[in-house]
Amino acid sequence: MNIIILTVTVSFLIALALGIFLGIFQRLFYVPTDPKIQVIRSVLSGGNCGSCGFAGCDDFAKAVAEGRASPNGCAAGGKAVAEAIGKIMGVEVEAETKVSVLACRGTKECAKNKGMYLGLKSCMAAKISIGGTKMCNFGCIGFGDCVKSCSFDAIKIDENGLPLIDYSKCTGCGKCVKACPNGLLSLIPQESKGAFALCSNKTKDKTSIIKKCRNGCIKCGKCEKNCPENAIRLIDGIPEVDTFKCNSCGTCVENCPTHVLALRENIITFKA
């Protein structure tokens, strides 16, 4: 019993002495800081995702206040935060909120696996060792490297084995885009319209794609031919949509035999 009391008192006294000593030194070396930093920091989310290129929200707030970063540098905050920071700094800011979109529909039922994968449960490990667990080497591996990377808890792996992005939480910071070894995730503006291809298979061999995945783009080129606005072109086998020309008429979506194309306004709907 005695030793416990002694331990507590000694630790407490030493801690107290150090605390007082530190307090004195803090006063001695006090540096005045810009009050703007605190205000800007309070607008930021505090997710510390690092998409601004600074060490964290604190660092970014400091950089903005000192004029080293632009007020719309916070990708995660999007439009609302950029405008709020602009107000604090007294400048006009243009910004748009982006969200992350997955360009793969290789669900458990539709895309065949290479076999049983017993290795490390990480997309990056599977990609390096055997090029991915699915027959399609471009497809989503589904171990959720993107889920782990997300600072905002916006992604989960759904029952189909694909990441499901909660657009009420996704801030467009772009961390998942960097985490995906297949580069399946990309950022698109939240309010954008137009068609979007949900497949990333860049091989041009039609039969091999059909064998590997029922939802894959089979490079038939129907979208390119039928588009009334001439907005679609197949680049590396993937339909690329010119968002300036596309008017969301939906012709390509109806004509696609494997339903690879979808309208952006319909993709960005899931909210938990």
Place this chain on the structure above:
Amino acid sequence: MSELLKIFIKAVLVDNVILVQYLALCPFMGMTSSTEKSFGMGIATSFVIVLATMVTYPIYHFILVPCKLEFLQTLIFILVIASLVQLVEFYLKKSAPALYSSMGVFLALITTNCAVLAVTFKCIANNFNYIQSIVYALGASGGFLLSMVIMSGVRERMRSSDVPAFLKGKAILFITASLLSLSFMGFKGLIK
């Protein structure tokens, strides 16, 4: 006097904290991208090492031993080191803001720098007296500074050399570090 010199040389070369004991590899990899940065980090850590030894030695021998609380040494030492790091942070923020911002999180990480804790422990384990402890701490921090500066020099040279693509980045760094460490093994027989 020769005894002290022996302890000093042993701490700098024979028992080099980084390259022989493999402690404090975190700043060794993270803070050696430029000589200026590594020198700043070396000085800051050295300051903490010496000061920590100066403070923890009396705390151990005049507070913990009489109270039979030797088992508390890890806890108390970490506490002391953490406050000393805070002190260094306050000081650098005031007097060298450029260095402070370039060191970033690594400055706060001196708190968990194992070299600091290891030196304070070793002084006690080796039954050094107060003067010997301080000399040992000076030697260890000198060794730390030395290997940091050597590594940063090598890295600056490496930036202009043609590194194979698969070794770029951290891989070549670790190979370089192991070769440096190998060369420090040559000092093993220097002091009996």
